[in-house]
Amino acid sequence: MVKKFIFLSIVLIGILSSCRKEDNNPIDNNSIPSPIVTVFFSPNGLGDRGYNDNIAHGVNRSQETHGYRLNRICPTSLQEAERYMDAWLSALDNTTRRLLVLASEDYEAMVVRYADRIPDDDVNRVYLFESRSTDLPAYTFYLPFYGVCYQAGYLASLLPSMESAAVLCANNYARPIIDGRDAFAAGYNENCNYPLDYIYLSDSDEGYALADSTYRLSYTLHQLYDFVFPLAGGSVQGLLRYNREYPTSFYTAGVDVDISDYSTLVPYSAVKHIDKAVEQTINLWIEEIETPRQQRLDMEAGFTELVIAEHYRSLLEVAEKESRANAIIKEKAYEELQK
DSSP: OHHHHHHHHHHHHHHHHHHHHHHTSOOBTTBOOOOEEEEEOOTTOTTSSSHHHHHHHHHHHHHHHHOOEEEEEOOSSHHHHHHHHHHHHHTOOSSSOEEEEEOSGGGHHHHHHTTTTSOOSSSEEEEEESOOOSSSSSEEEEOOOHHHHHHHHHHHTTSTTOOOEEEEESOSOOHHHHHHHHHHHHHHHHHOOOOEEEEESOSSGGGGGOHHHHHHHHHHHHHHOSEEEEEOGGGHHHHHHHHHHOTTSOEEOEEESOOTTTOTTOOEEEEEOHHHHHHHHHHHHHTTOOOOSEEEOOTTTTSEEEEEOGGGHHHHHHHHHHHHHHHHHHHHHHHHHTO
């Protein structure tokens, strides 16, 4: 606990002190402080080999291109994230352009709580990822996941020896999980009558970081299901470890990133190009190119896709192409219902 407090204090002092140092620099054509981009990853998110790590790749590419100062924050909890948020807001001034990227829908409630302190100007800006909200004091975008998860469910029934499936969820409340769960079920039930169950790892954000528990659970999953579709963040690493050790167990799928190289039991991956989205978002802000306050980066625009593993292409590639147009229609209809 002491080490954690010391580390947090050092980071907060660093954020605040950068503001104090810049106060002493006059703003003129020859001495304009470079922008500062601060990225909050999901609690315990970095190292998940998926969504958060993919965001990090996009951030790194953007930083290499533009050379701005970059702070990467990976809190251990939402409470810790609020302390970082308070520090970031306290450091604001009118001499340095500052962008705060809240790279998870988990932070939407925090944005609401700090609404009266969040700036709405050209110098300082807050971006919240994966939010459909239109009334927040922050710029937002989200990547609908319904279409690609619908395809994943539709194609699952085409796999050899399929008789049952489950959706493994990190929790029972996160919007992307609910979207993905319902979409997979819609595609699956449209193409077959096999049983489909839902399994929840936790009732909190802890469900994203339970790789060891998921590994132990996989033995039971092996006895019950032929396919397990994981919507569980870093916890999926436990599932993949079991698949590699028991290559005759259940099929699974990549979610957010292509993981076909991890296991021969991954026929496809529901890929979300969040790295492309975050890179584009930061680059436009750095270049002072205005963007809409709310954006939807969807399947039709190429921000999500179902990627078939090479050794399953002869079996599934035609079905993927044939189902894509319908998946886009289904996604648009679903999004209209969410308004």
